[in-house]
Amino acid sequence: MKQSLGILAALLVSALTACGAPPPAEAPEPLGEESSALVSCSTSCPSGPSLSCWGNSCSAANNAYVQCDGVYQYCATTPPPLDCSYSYEACVNLVGTACSPPGSRRKCCIQAEPFGNCACSTRNTWECTVPDEP
Known part of the structure; x- marks a missing residue:
């Protein structure tokens, strides 16, 4: 009888395991921590307003673009109309001031x-240069 109880117990354990009994519980893995800080990039544009953006990563090229998290913003290629009511647009006030890149007009x-x-x-x-008057 003792032998048949041992066999019965072994069969019962085998049956429970084969029928999908859950495996023994494993200790959960500790949760990882991630921290990040936002960064900003900006550039001035020769023919319009400056550009800037915020993101986890960024880059910029002067007079061309800013890029944050893979999204690009490009400087306008068409200059806005000239407003001669501003003194900084006068030729006499521009001569000798800083510019970039060489060759731009x-x-x-x-x-x-x-x-x-x-x-x-x-x-x-x-x-x-000032155009010749007729």
């Missing part, structure tokens, strides 16, 4: 009219 104002042309020199300063 822009208009400037002569007596409240957008007739002047400026080019960024290899010294990274504006050089402006």
Whole structure:
């Protein structure tokens, strides 16, 4: 009888395991911690407002774009209309001021009219020309 109880117990354990009894509980893994800080990037644009963005990672190229978390913002390629009511648009006030990149061009104002042309020199300063009057 003792032998048959032992066999019966072994069969019962085997049957429970084969029928999908849950395995012994394992200790849960500790949760990982992750921390991050937002960063910002910005750039000025030669023909419009400056650009900036916030994200987990970013990069920027002067006068071209900013990029945050893989999303790019590009500087406008068409300059806004020249507003000669501002003194900083006057040719006389632009000559010799800093510019970038060399070879870029822009208009400037002569007596409240957008007739002047400026080019960024290899010294990274504006050089402006005035058209000849007839």
